[in-house]
Amino acid sequence: MTVPMAQALNRALRDALAEDPDVHLLGEDIGALGGVFRVTDGLAAEFGENRCTDTPLAEAGILGTAAGMAMYGLRPVVEMQFDAFAYPAFEQLVSHVARMRNRTRGAVPMPLTVRVPYGGGIGGVEHHSDSSETYYMATPGLHVVTPATVADAYGLLRQAIASDDPVVFLEPKRLYWTKGELDGRVAPFGRAAVRRTGADATLLTYGPALPVCLAAADAAREQGWDLGVVDLRTLVPFDDETVCAEVSRTGRAVVVHEAAGFAGPGAEIAARVTERCFHHLRAPVLRVTGFDIPYPPPLLEHHHLPDADRILAAVARLQWDLV
């Protein structure tokens, strides 16, 4: 079945609600409205307001009460309306949700999912396009997951809700309307997907940048480069095995993401790939990322977002003359 990503997510939520009475959705405008991206469309009507609840407008309150519900054994799924609007809940996330299992020696797990629509490319005004994944990756105790395909949107969200640990589930806003095949399978965490094998260099990416990388790989053919593309799928846990296998084979890698580069996800990816594959590398792992600036206005965002040109420019800098 071919559906847009938003609908695959909706399906995942509905299936989780139907299967497990402990699953409860909390968020702003997720009831009658169905969420500003319609990901919860119809769920309040089908499961009632107690299972899909419009909360007061306060993100720390949403996540904090969800944590309390999780303490009682429920399995809350929280929607943060936009990336930047998750920041008020930062203390609850870092000081409690991420640590509760550890704080209690396993006695109080946090089987809680925080859905965060993230990233740009949809013409949103300021505070509506942040790529905040670094904050979550740098917080031990969280899983950080982001689908790039419709099948993964369903499969990874099901797995996130089933997880006994807190998951920050990052939904690439600009892929909400992208259609793809929905196969209904639950996808396990921690496996990257090789979306395209390539002999010359490997693009390492995730979420909203995957289609961009695939396009870049297409374009690269014309320049005589055969590029592989790895979709990380989960940033925590990280699939060193798949990534290193690919990069060791090609000896060249470029990390691509929308988040700012400095201290961004690509820093960790580049650093760990280098630690593990150093003697296979013919060039340093390069990064093509959003610039180190606050997210720009809609009319300039296409300059900020990595595109095929910038990716190919980086590929060109991979010291091909050294072969």
Place this chain on the structure above:
Amino acid sequence: MTVPMAQALNRALRDALAEDPDVHLLGEDIGALGGVFRVTDGLAAEFGENRCTDTPLAEAGILGTAAGMAMYGLRPVVEMQFDAFAYPAFEQLVSHVARMRNRTRGAVPMPLTVRVPYGGGIGGVEHHSDSSETYYMATPGLHVVTPATVADAYGLLRQAIASDDPVVFLEPKRLYWTKGELDGRVAPFGRAAVRRTGADATLLTYGPALPVCLAAADAAREQGWDLGVVDLRTLVPFDDETVCAEVSRTGRAVVVHEAAGFAGPGAEIAARVTERCFHHLRAPVLRVTGFDIPYPPPLLEHHHLPDADRILAAVARLQWDLV
């Protein structure tokens, strides 16, 4: 003059208050008590409660009102009582303080300093020992500064307060009582300090880990290694020049910090050093960091914090047989 770091910071605040009537200190318990670490000792008495103000207990309120004061042209210096207690102010920091200049095309700068005692090693119970620097490094628009010496504590704090941009000023808790020479000079941002030159490998570090690295370098002599130690001093801006000069010379580097390793500061440092010095490197840049766990209880923290042994073990892994 030899003084403890806390006193050098106190002196910096006092000199700034005396020189510039626009400097205002805000925080919890910074008045009569002089701060829980006594960094503001005597300042309310000397400059009055309006210049050194005990606020209500609400960190978002503190930073948010400080931002408003900065909009009016004041130069607020905020104290967050402990690292983890800065999290409630995260939204104000990320969505406003870091972006206000950019949001207003330069019309509304944020000459604001956020002092954050950070890191462990003082036997603090949970939530009192976080190394939160990654969150700040990953936020464009902020300067991120951390002294490791008494002279820098004074000099960098003066520079932070004088800066027309927001500075997150990270004070290594466990160095508060370490004594050193106070020379009263203002230190410019963006220059790393080579604390020790070494021929064989370079330790890249900052803040609380500097003394640990210096001790490790001493110990390394016995094993026949001559290690250099670079103190980064400011994480943003980053001094690529000094760092790359040192690492290119030795061809081997280890990054050392207390913060968790995964997506931590060392990731960026390793990645950018590798990008810039790839062909000088004889081994991948390694990282010795806090583990990827919530900060452990006091009775275990010495296992978590990088020590000379772990640093030397990493140095040993720098593939010396390849020379």
Place this chain on the structure above:
Amino acid sequence: MTVQDATVTELPTLLPESEPFRMLGQSTPDSALWPRLYTALVRGRRYNTQATALTRQGRLAVYPSSTGQEACQVAAALALGPRDWLFPSYRDTLAAVTRGLPPAAALGLLRGDWHTGYDPHAHRIAPLCTPLATQLPHAVGLAHAARLRGDDVAVLGLVGDGGTSEGDFHEALNFAAVWRAPVVFLVQNNGWAISVPLAKQTAAPSIAHKAIGYGMPGRLVDGNDAPAVHHVLTEALDRARAGGGPTLVEALTYRVDAHTNADDATRYRDDAEVAAWRARDPLPRLERELRRHGLLTDDAAEAARADAEELAAGLRAALGSDPPLAPADLFAHVYATPTPQLREQAAGFGGGAGGAP
């Protein structure tokens, strides 16, 4: 502790009225002020319809309309003195425009241009604020700073009913009261926070009742009665300027349009509710009252309409084409002096020429 004393002596002045304060139909008109409010309302309504029309033509990316709330917005702007500051949310561009900001500047953010289309200092209007309630601590801080400097400045912070649930609302009001900062908080309670009705937002008797929890007076006012809103705000701002501390004002009004042009309000509310509030439209209410007292001639009404049409025409013209943005400006104003890292990125940027240094 003075708990008991405070309770007995201050309590009556802190609790809001039990019926929203009204002037229309109950007070003698101020023959200077009320016609001014009327003209501003006419302009305001036209501004709203024009901006909404521009979204349909793709000339505005998004517009959160204040149709139905114009009385609050124009009264807020006109209650402020020239040295005072306004802290608006995304919905309050009309207040900014009424204060004198060129409409195209107010709408810069919403057409996809740089985030703040004006110099906040020049107009004493803070940047339009999207993260809810986060502008209120700024308002308090600025008011406090002005007071520390001895300046005769009062500050008005605007927020919606939904925004009152945020922690920042609480912290801002508490700081204001403890510091006795010269700031007034105006909550435009328009009944909805996107799709969430007030009953799911708070169980309080009224939002104005929250004031007593901070030790400041709470006022409840009919938000569709422009003179009443103006009166209550003026009183509160005067009190603030005189060192009397902050006030929380709740104006009962209604968001007649959807949350923004991108929203579909039929998913969550009945037309009947909207119709009931249309009947309380602030514009005809004031017009009726003015005519009843002979304070509005047909000519004056026509002049107001012409003035409003001029504003609309100016807006159409100003937004007739996309603003020219220089891609290289991406790297400007991140820091006073760009970091070496940023200079490197800017240097490597092939996206376009020009722009600020």
Place this chain on the structure above:
Amino acid sequence: MTVQDATVTELPTLLPESEPFRMLGQSTPDSALWPRLYTALVRGRRYNTQATALTRQGRLAVYPSSTGQEACQVAAALALGPRDWLFPSYRDTLAAVTRGLPPAAALGLLRGDWHTGYDPHAHRIAPLCTPLATQLPHAVGLAHAARLRGDDVAVLGLVGDGGTSEGDFHEALNFAAVWRAPVVFLVQNNGWAISVPLAKQTAAPSIAHKAIGYGMPGRLVDGNDAPAVHHVLTEALDRARAGGGPTLVEALTYRVDAHTNADDATRYRDDAEVAAWRARDPLPRLERELRRHGLLTDDAAEAARADAEELAAGLRAALGSDPPLAPADLFAHVYATPTPQLREQAAGFGGGAGGAP
């Protein structure tokens, strides 16, 4: 909207008393309950002095004493039923101990052992919470979850006067009221937040007055009157259990010791203030009252003291040596199943053997 109706009908029941509610000297004693409270107070005081002594001997890293606040702590614990939940802050170990937690378990965190020295589910006591007010949304969420499941559970969340300034306090109370969650908030207003006196914390007539801003009843109670605190909490918990929603209770008490043993209270407050509050010590007050009514014999008092000494001796013994922590446990319980990255770190860790998987 029902603003007016609510104002008229509910207001009187939402506002707190103008004089703190008291029972000592004003009510007939409950001959079963009051002696129980007395015994708990004697134990509580001894627990506080013993824990403080252990800090001097280096057996506790830090101890935030509740000396002077024992009436609040024991009344809070004894007002709870076995299925109810307690959400304590770092200062509330005595409440946890009175609820039945072994003192050494309650003090695990404060002696440098693992963060939570007990299984929260086994005791229905949430982890001691340090980040101020953050435990209150948890309390609300758990109460809400219990109600959704149809369980007969009420929840008591404890917070200090300083903690009421945090945004999380506001958000928690608002959620509780909107959801009518079975939760009671007890603010121990001990006059100080470390060095910051209440006057710099809030300008409200009382903290209990904040309740009306959420649409819940506020109660003001003498926090050094154990029966009064117990009574008010019991009433509120019963109401919560019966579906009547949350209550905010403010107990007026005093932190007689410094903030913690590491704090120097002479830097910010006068001995005279402390002396005045010592005169209102909850323990002798209850003792006098019991004796006056013939409800406490010398033998019973002696038995209470002996019981308390036993507790103290047990505590000394339990904390006589450092707890045995396994370094390899550093990596346990970060996730249900460790990530490969964490397994790698654990494998490379040379710090020590043993520990949980």
